[in-house]
Structures are given as structure tokens and as C-alpha cells.
Amino acid sequence: MIPYNFTFLSHPKICSGLKALEHIPFELESLNARKPLVITSARWAKKGLAKTLTKALYDSNITIGALFTNAPHYPGVTIINELSKLYRDRGCDSIIALGSGGIAHIAKAVNMVVSLKTDILQCTNLTISSPLKPLICVPTADCEGGEMAAVAYYERFEKQSDFLYPDVIVIDQRITRHATSQEVANCALTSLAHAIEACGIDAPNPINDAYAHTALQFIYQYLPKTVKKPCYKDGSVAIVNAAACADTAFSNAPQGIVHTLAQAIALDTNLKPGVVMGILLRYSLGAKLQSKG
Numbered sequence: 001m002i003p004y005n006f007t008f009l010s011h012p013k014i015c016s017g018l019k020a021l022e023h024i025p026f027e028l029e030s031l032n033a034r035k036p037l038v039i040t041s042a043r044w045a046k047k048g049l050a051k052t053l054t055k056a057l058y059d060s061n062i063t064i065g066a067l068f069t070n071a072p073h074y075p076g077v078t079i080i081n082e083l084s085k086l087y088r089d090r091g092c093d094s095i096i097a098l099g100s101g102g103i104a105h106i107a108k109a110v111n112m113v114v115s116l117k118t119d120i121l122q123c124t125n126l127t128i129s130s131p132l133k134p135l136i137c138v139p140t141a142d143c144e145g146g147e148m149a150a151v152a153y154y155e156r157f158e159k160q161s162d163f164l165y166p167d168v169i170v171i172d173q174r175i176t177r178h179a180t181s182q183e184v185a186n187c188a189l190t191s192l193a194h195a196i197e198a199c200g201i202d203a204p205n206p207i208n209d210a211y212a213h214t215a216l217q218f219i220y221q222y223l224p225k226t227v228k229k230p231c232y233k234d235g236s237v238a239i240v241n242a243a244a245c246a247d248t249a250f251s252n253a254p255q256g257i258v259h260t261l262a263q264a265i266a267l268d269t270n271l272k273p274g275v276v277m278g279i280l281l282r283y284s285l286g287a288k289l290q291s292k293g
Helices: 020-030 042-046 049-056 077-089 102-116 181-199 206-228 233-251 257-269 273-292
Strands: 013-016 036-039 066-068 094-098 135-138 151-154 157-160 168-171
Touching: 013 020, 013 233, 020 049, 020 135, 020 168, 036 077, 036 102, 042 049, 049 094, 066 077, 077 102, 094 102, 102 135, 102 151, 168 233, 181 206, 181 233, 181 257, 181 273, 206 233, 257 273
Parallel strands: 013 168, 036 066, 036 094, 094 135, 135 168
Antiparallel strands: 151 157
């Protein structure tokens, strides 16, 4: 029986698979944007990911307003303010986050600053009541959770809003196949915890359950082979799709205890969130089974 009372929102459009990057010009133009600020890290730039993205924009009406290739892992105030100024100075009208983890959250924070026309610390207490500037997320397979969700992490703050979803998620094997085995495992563990906690709540939500179950299916089917061979193209694409589905499920459910504890522990210990979630998840599930037994 389908419950009468539930809500669900999945804002991002997902372009996944062969030559997904080549969809970006169309997606930007459909959002009335033609001059993006591209944010990535030195690691991904050295791997040639920025060149791959740039090449995908050839023969289009898109002009890269600025390409920043030194994004740190930590989304601090200094880098957010620096990139917000770069966005304004170059006359950009959109943002492309090329990479996961801090790159995606820096992009979201910059988007808040340039859209709301205020300081990043002021954004924490503001209610976002309208769409921000167009944001395209091009994730690598080292997702740490929340990159494709309706949430942004910066400094030691967490901001939640339906308008913090990226507009488009582009999952391309040329981008996803560069993560390490440890990063793929961390990504999968984070997605696993988010998906299980999202569909394990007392209030049933059949649409959200479908997203969570899809994430679990991708992980079950592709994780073993992808951990052994992280450059496995189909596997890396599947793991990032699992992260996208899990982030959507996470955004439509109350935050679980595993996520909350893992984020706090990871912030103070520099451990990967997925590793902490993987450790905590078995105890959380054990406690739930005991309470129902």
C-alpha cells in the first residue's frame, strides 16, 4: 500500500555514460548560461581532466570565463572569497565543479556568495528562497557524500536548501576512472550508509526508497570489481551513479546517526567519512535489529 503522506524532490538532471561531457554546452545554454567558472584541483588538472572538459566544449557557444586548477580539499573562507571575486571579475554566469569532495562544496559555496551577493559567513543564516546561478557537477569517483545533494559544507558549517542541488550532474567515464581503489571504496561506503539510512526511517517514502535501492544495487553489482580495478570504466561510472542516487535519497530523509557522527569524527581526525560510516553502520544496524527484536 502506498502511503498518502510523503514528499520527494530530485532537482538535478543526470547525464551519464559515453560522451556525457559533450552534453554540457546544451545544458548550459538551456540554463541561459554561456560563460562558466570551472573549478578543479591540481591533481585532476595534472591527470588531464581539465583538458578533457575543455575539449568537450569545442565547437560550441560556450566560453570558459575562468579555469581555476588549484582548489584545495578543504572548503575554507579564503578560497571561497577568492573564487567569488574571480567569478565576478571575469563576468562568469555559471559554475562547473570538475571533481568531488571539497571541489564540489567550494563550488556550491561560491554559488551562494555570487547569487545572494553577500559574504559566505552571512549565507549560513540566510534562507535561500530562489534558484542560484547554474551549477554543473562533474564528479570523480572519490565522492565523500553531499556533492550531489541539497547541502553544502564549508569551514565547519553545513547549509541545507533545496536550491543547493546542482542543476546538472554529468557522469563520464573519462572523468570517473582516475580515482584510487581506496577512494572508490570510500565513495561506495558513504553511498551505502546514506542509502541504508534513507530507506531505514519509520516514515515510508516509496520514491526515495527506489533511489536508495538503486544506489545499493549499483554498489552490490560493481564495487568488488571496481575496487580491484578502479580504472574499470563501467564500474567507476556505476559507483558515481550510486553516489548520485544516494545523495538524492539522503536529501529527502532526516539525517541519520551514522552520517552525523561520521561527519564530526572525520572533521576532527582527517579520516575519510566513508571509512567512519562503514565502521559505524554495522553497529547502527545491529542496534536497530535489537530494538525490533
